[in-house]
Amino acid sequence: MVASAYQFLSILINPHQPQIGSYQPNMSNIRVRFAPSPTGALHIGGVRTALYNYLFAKKHGGTFVLRIEDTDQGRYVPGAEEYILEALRWCGIMPSEGQGIGGPHTPYRQSERKVIYMQHALNLVANGTAYYAFDTPEELEAARGAAAAAGNHNFKYDAISRKAMKTSLNLTADEVQRRLDAGEHYVIRLKVPENETVTFTDLIRGEVSFHTSELDDKVLMKSDGMPTYHLANIVDDHLMEITHVIRGEEWLPSTGHHVLLYRAFGWEATKPQFSHLPLILRPDGKGKLSKRDGAKFGMPVFPLSWKADTPEDSFDGFRESGFLPEAVVNFLAFLGWNPGTEQEIFSLDGLCEAFSIEKISKSGARFDFEKAKWYNQQYLHATDDAELARLVRPLAEAKGYQVTNEYLTKVCHLMKGRATFLPDLVEQSSYLFGDVQVFDNENIAKRWKPESRPVFEALADHVKAQSSFEAANLEAAVKEFMAERGLKPGEVMPMLRLSLAGTMQGPGVFEMMELLGNDRTVERLAMAFSHFDAIVK
Numbered sequence: 001m002v003a004s005a006y007q008f009l010s011i012l013i014n015p016h017q018p019q020i021g022s023y024q025p026n027m028s029n030i031r032v033r034f035a036p037s038p039t040g041a042l043h044i045g046g047v048r049t050a051l052y053n054y055l056f057a058k059k060h061g062g063t064f065v066l067r068i069e070d071t072d073q074g075r076y077v078p079g080a081e082e083y084i085l086e087a088l089r090w091c092g093i094m095p096s097e098g099q100g101i102g103g104p105h106t107p108y109r110q111s112e113r114k115v116i117y118m119q120h121a122l123n124l125v126a127n128g129t130a131y132y133a134f135d136t137p138e139e140l141e142a143a144r145g146a147a148a149a150a151g152n153h154n155f156k157y158d159a160i161s162r163k164a165m166k167t168s169l170n171l172t173a174d175e176v177q178r179r180l181d182a183g184e185h186y187v188i189r190l191k192v193p194e195n196e197t198v199t200f201t202d203l204i205r206g207e208v209s210f211h212t213s214e215l216d217d218k219v220l221m222k223s224d225g226m227p228t229y230h231l232a233n234i235v236d237d238h239l240m241e242i243t244h245v246i247r248g249e250e251w252l253p254s255t256g257h258h259v260l261l262y263r264a265f266g267w268e269a270t271k272p273q274f275s276h277l278p279l280i281l282r283p284d285g286k287g288k289l290s291k292r293d294g295a296k297f298g299m300p301v302f303p304l305s306w307k308a309d310t311p312e313d314s315f316d317g318f319r320e321s322g323f324l325p326e327a328v329v330n331f332l333a334f335l336g337w338n339p340g341t342e343q344e345i346f347s348l349d350g351l352c353e354a355f356s357i358e359k360i361s362k363s364g365a366r367f368d369f370e371k372a373k374w375y376n377q378q379y380l381h382a383t384d385d386a387e388l389a390r391l392v393r394p395l396a397e398a399k400g401y402q403v404t405n406e407y408l409t410k411v412c413h414l415m416k417g418r419a420t421f422l423p424d425l426v427e428q429s430s431y432l433f434g435d436v437q438v439f440d441n442e443n444i445a446k447r448w449k450p451e452s453r454p455v456f457e458a459l460a461d462h463v464k465a466q467s468s469f470e471a472a473n474l475e476a477a478v479k480e481f482m483a484e485r486g487l488k489p490g491e492v493m494p495m496l497r498l499s500l501a502g503t504m505q506g507p508g509v510f511e512m513m514e515l516l517g518n519d520r521t522v523e524r525l526a527m528a529f530s531h532f533d534a535i536v537k
């Protein structure tokens with residue numbers, strides 16, 4: 001529906017955008033809403049929309065409302081609402097009012113507000129800005145066919161075509177009543193005025209205009225008694241006293257209808273300010289990021305994992321991939337916004353303070369997964385060791401590692417400088433929890449000289465003899481040993497590292513020794529030297 005709207009709407013954007021940046025919000029009663037449809041997992045673009053709403057509300061001491069737009073029952077997916085709340089909670093951007101939270105405008109689930117929408121639609125019929133349309137699907141098909149035969153392949157139900165349709169605008173009042181009394185199926189449509197330009201000021205894009213000849217007479221109430229998105233959205237934004245609508249660019253084409261609806265209801269004076277956020281683009285910049293791009297580019301595009309019946313509809317989440325929510329929030333904030341300074345690292349509070357709608361860009365923002373990883377590294381480095389230990393404990397336990405909090409905290413301290421994802425802390429450090437399982441035999445074969453084994457055994461004895469097993473002391477002791485024997489660090493250190501970790505990567509050699517302790521270090525060195533001999537011989 002949205003895609004087809006794009007096809008026939010040309011949006012006229014005024015290049016002289018006089019209002020941008022000059023808008024001063026009323027600080028006392030800012031109210032914004034996030035209004036997702038529970039049609040599946042919440043895409044990361046939806047989380048960004050929620051985040052910008054949250055930041056704007058917090059910045060101005062306002063209220064952030066969560067409304068569930070579930071009037072399209074055919075697309076309703078069980079579990080989606082819970083997913084939305086859990087995703088917002090994980091990101092730390094919980095609404096302060098709305099579905100699952102409560103507030104003065106309950107219910108916040110649109111399927112529970114049907115009566116309200118019907119009343120409002122009837123008000124529009126009564127004031128002449130909407131009408132009953134009784135056309136059957138067959139009659140609509142016939143009208144479309146006739147238009148096509150006359151060369152018009154884009155039939156629209158509009159100011160011109162409605163003249164020939166079965167509507168309360170054309171039928172007599174008695175006939176309309178008869179049809180209603182007989183329980184005939186009908187929809188209620190918006191009566192879009194003829195030959196007018198509808199204009200509004202978008203806080204990001206400036207003045208946006210639609211000509212009404214491009215707008216169809218949107219259905220407001222469907223024949224099943226459910227409102228369409230357009231009606232429910234406007235009625236609720238009004239009743240819930242929303243002051244600012246901040247949503248994705250895909251809703252820009254609908255806004256012409258929305259402006260007409262505010263006018264039809266006589267609510268123009270309290271119409272919210274609109275801000276349409278830029279698209280999130282694929283990493284290669286080629287088009288809009290879609291839910292399928294996650295699998296294609298090997299990255300999550302959802303905040304949390306989502307398990308569906310089929311693998312194609314199941315998705316990985318940022319959380320399960322080992323991202324910290326603070327990193328995801330910081331990354332998302334910069335997808336379409338920047339503070340206008342060099343600063344890239346912002347806490348949520350910092351974002352609330354720095355955020356402003358004027359600094360949101362109009363052009364699409366590339367979803368750069370490398371940047372997301374960079375953010376996660378920054379946040380992993382900055383997170384307290386004990387907190388990291390708390391976060392990775394379930395992962396460590398799943399691997400069967402039985403260690404104290406103190407030990408796990410030390411592992412996190414040693415590993416966090418090299419980790420990109422949370423699980424790296426335990427997945428790349430198996431040798432700190434048990435024996436070395438995998439040796440980098442290629443490197444060993446290149447470096448190990450069996451004739452040096454007695455020297456390394458003497459070094460192991462020297463290490464064993466240390467009364468203090470602190471890294472600094474061990475370092476001094478090993479350096480002293482090397483100096484005495486005329487050994488170069490390049491001959492000794494890689495072998496110690498390979499002995500303790502099996503790999504050339506990993507934390508500092510002396511830090512590892514300190515963590516493992518005297519007995520385990522010495523035992524490990526002895527075992528490794530035998531293994532090295534076996535590889536080389």
Ligand code: GLU
Pocket residue numbers: 035036037069229233246247248251
């Ligand atoms: N229910 C719409 C959605 O799923 C809300 C659009 C809006 O914010 O107006 O995105």
